[in-house]
Amino acid sequence: MREFVAVARFGGRLYWRDKVALSTSVALSLGLGIGLPFMMAKVRPGVPGVVLDTHLGVLAMVLTVAAFMQAAVTLTARRDQLVLKRMRATGLHDREIIGGELVNISAQTVLLAFVVCGVLYAVAGLPLPRNPLALVLFLVAGVSVLSLLGAAWTAVISRAEVAAVMSMPWFMLAGVGAGGFGPVVKLLPAWVGTVLDLLPTGGLVVGARAAYTGEGDLLLPLLNLAVWAVVALVSVRLWFRWEPRKS
Amino acid sequence: MIQVNGLTKSYGDFQAVKGISFEAVPGEIFALLGRNGAGKTTTIEVLAGFQRADAGEVRVLGLDPGKDRRGVRRRTGIMLQEAGFFPDLTVAQTVDSWRDFTPWARPTREALELAGLLDRSATKVRQLSGGEKRRLDLALALLGRPDVLFLDEPTTGMDPEARRNTWEVVRDLAASGTTILLTTHYLDEAQRLASRMAIMDRGEIVAAGGMAETLAAQAGRVSFELPPGISPGDLPLPVTMEGGVATCRAEDPDLAAQELLSWAAAKGLRLRGIEVRTASLEDLFLEGIDHA
Numbered sequence: 001m002r003e004f005v006a007v008a009r010f011g012g013r014l015y016w017r018d019k020v021a022l023s024t025s026v027a028l029s030l031g032l033g034i035g036l037p038f039m040m041a042k043v044r045p046g047v048p049g050v051v052l053d054t055h056l057g058v059l060a061m062v063l064t065v066a067a068f069m070q071a072a073v074t075l076t077a078r079r080d081q082l083v084l085k086r087m088r089a090t091g092l093h094d095r096e097i098i099g100g101e102l103v104n105i106s107a108q109t110v111l112l113a114f115v116v117c118g119v120l121y122a123v124a125g126l127p128l129p130r131n132p133l134a135l136v137l138f139l140v141a142g143v144s145v146l147s148l149l150g151a152a153w154t155a156v157i158s159r160a161e162v163a164a165v166m167s168m169p170w171f172m173l174a175g176v177g178a179g180g181f182g183p184v185v186k187l188l189p190a191w192v193g194t195v196l197d198l199l200p201t202g203g204l205v206v207g208a209r210a211a212y213t214g215e216g217d218l219l220l221p222l223l224n225l226a227v228w229a230v231v232a233l234v235s236v237r238l239w240f241r242w243e244p245r246k247s
Numbered sequence: 248m249i250q251v252n253g254l255t256k257s258y259g260d261f262q263a264v265k266g267i268s269f270e271a272v273p274g275e276i277f278a279l280l281g282r283n284g285a286g287k288t289t290t291i292e293v294l295a296g297f298q299r300a301d302a303g304e305v306r307v308l309g310l311d312p313g314k315d316r317r318g319v320r321r322r323t324g325i326m327l328q329e330a331g332f333f334p335d336l337t338v339a340q341t342v343d344s345w346r347d348f349t350p351w352a353r354p355t356r357e358a359l360e361l362a363g364l365l366d367r368s369a370t371k372v373r374q375l376s377g378g379e380k381r382r383l384d385l386a387l388a389l390l391g392r393p394d395v396l397f398l399d400e401p402t403t404g405m406d407p408e409a410r411r412n413t414w415e416v417v418r419d420l421a422a423s424g425t426t427i428l429l430t431t432h433y434l435d436e437a438q439r440l441a442s443r444m445a446i447m448d449r450g451e452i453v454a455a456g457g458m459a460e461t462l463a464a465q466a467g468r469v470s471f472e473l474p475p476g477i478s479p480g481d482l483p484l485p486v487t488m489e490g491g492v493a494t495c496r497a498e499d500p501d502l503a504a505q506e507l508l509s510w511a512a513a514k515g516l517r518l519r520g521i522e523v524r525t526a527s528l529e530d531l532f533l534e535g536i537d538h539a
Contacts, residue, residue, distance in 0.1 A: 006347035013344075017335055081331035089295065089330065090348040091321035091391070 007100020033116035041124040060178030060201035069167040071150025130214030142204030152235035174201040253303035265450040278441035285447040324393035334373035362386035377404035467500030471518040
C-alpha cells in the first residue's frame, strides 16, 4: 500500500508540473465543462433541464479527456521514455505502477468534476443532486473505469506523439452519445443511440442523471461500468506494453 | 548469488540466448562479455525478471526472478543499458522520488556521493551529459543497498575520472559482499574489475573461467617488422604475417623475444618496431569470437 500511495503521490507532483496536462486536462476541461452549460443557461434561459442536459453531455466529454486521454497520454509517454521500465526495476509491483498512476489521474479528474459541478451550481443554476452519494459514486466509478480503459488503450498506440489523436474517437463517441454536441444522436438511426448508451460514458451519464433527478435505475448503469472495468482489466493484463516496440 | 543453468531465450524465430550456464558467488564481480547482439542484455533482463526464460533454470539469491520478481528486485540493483528519467526533475528530486519506491533506501546525499553526482544535485536531468546520466543510473541502482547488482554497460559515456570512480565504488561493493554481474564493451574495465568472466557470442558462451588463470593460459605475442631480404621461413620461430609485420605467438613471449633478438644479432640484423605483449582480454575475446 505504501508503494501504491508513493506512485500516486509522485504522479500527482509530475501532473502539476506538466504544462500539456494542465492545458488539456485542466484548462480545457474547466473551460468546456463550465463554459458550455453556462452559455446554454444564458442562451436558453428558463428552459427546464437545459443546464443539466448540457452539463451531463459535456461532463462525459470532459471526463474522457481528463481521465481516458490523460491516462493514455501519460502511460504512453512513460513507456516511450522507458520510465515504466525503470520503475519496474525497483521493488514496485506492476499493479502498483499502473494503479498508482491511475489513482492520481482519477483523483485529479474527480476533483475537476467537483469544481465543474460546484461552479455550475453557483453561476448557472445547476440543481443540487437529489442523491449526492450516488453522484459521487458514479463520478468516482466512471472516472476510474475511464482511466483504466485509457491504460488499456495504450496497447494500440504506437508512440507517445499520437496518443492524444488516437484517443479522440472516444472523445467524439462520448460527446455524441451523451449529448455533449447537442441532440446529434436524435438525427441518427435508433440503434446508434442504443449502442452509444452502452459506452462507459453512457453508464456514467445515466447514473449521474439518476443521482441529480432522484429518478431512474442505478443498478443498470453500475452494471455497465462494472462490465467495462472487467474489459479494461483483462485488456491491461493481456496486452499492456511496458516498453516501446523495438521495430 | 546468481545461478544460471541452461538458460534459453528466443524472440520469435531468433534465439537470443542458447542454453548458457554460469554462476557468480557473493562478493564476486563476474563479467559477461560479447559483441552487440551476443545475448548479454537478454541474460541480464531474464535475471532481473523483465523477461521469462524459455528453458533452463535461473536463480538470484535463491529466488526465481520469473516467479518472484518483486522478491528479487527488492534485493537487487539494476543499472539498465536503456532506461529513462523524468527530464524536468533535478538529480536530487529524482533520487528522492526513487527512495519512496525503495525499501531501506540510502539517504539521497549518500547515494549521490557514491555516484559522484553530489555537485549536480540541483541540476535538471535534461541538462546532464550522457556520462552523468549513467552516474544517476548508478545512484538509483545503489539506492536499496542491493545484495546483487546488475551493471549493463555501466561506464558508457563517462569521462576517465568518472570511470575510475565508478570502478572504485564497484570494487568496494564487491568487497562488502555484493554479487556483481557486469557487462561491458570496455575489455580493460572487465580485466581490472572482474575475477571471473564469460565471453558470449551469438547467444552462446564461447570462453569462460577465472580472469587471471584464463589470461595466464593464453599465448602472448612478439611482433616486429620483418627485415628486408628475410622470409618468414628463415626465422627461428613460426610467425604469421600481416602487411610487413611478423607476429610470433608464444606461451612465454619474453623468451621468444630473446630467441628472436639473439638470432637477429647473430645475422647482423635489426628487428625494428619489436613489441612484446602478454595475453590480454582483447586477444582472448577476439580469439573466442573467431573460433565460435
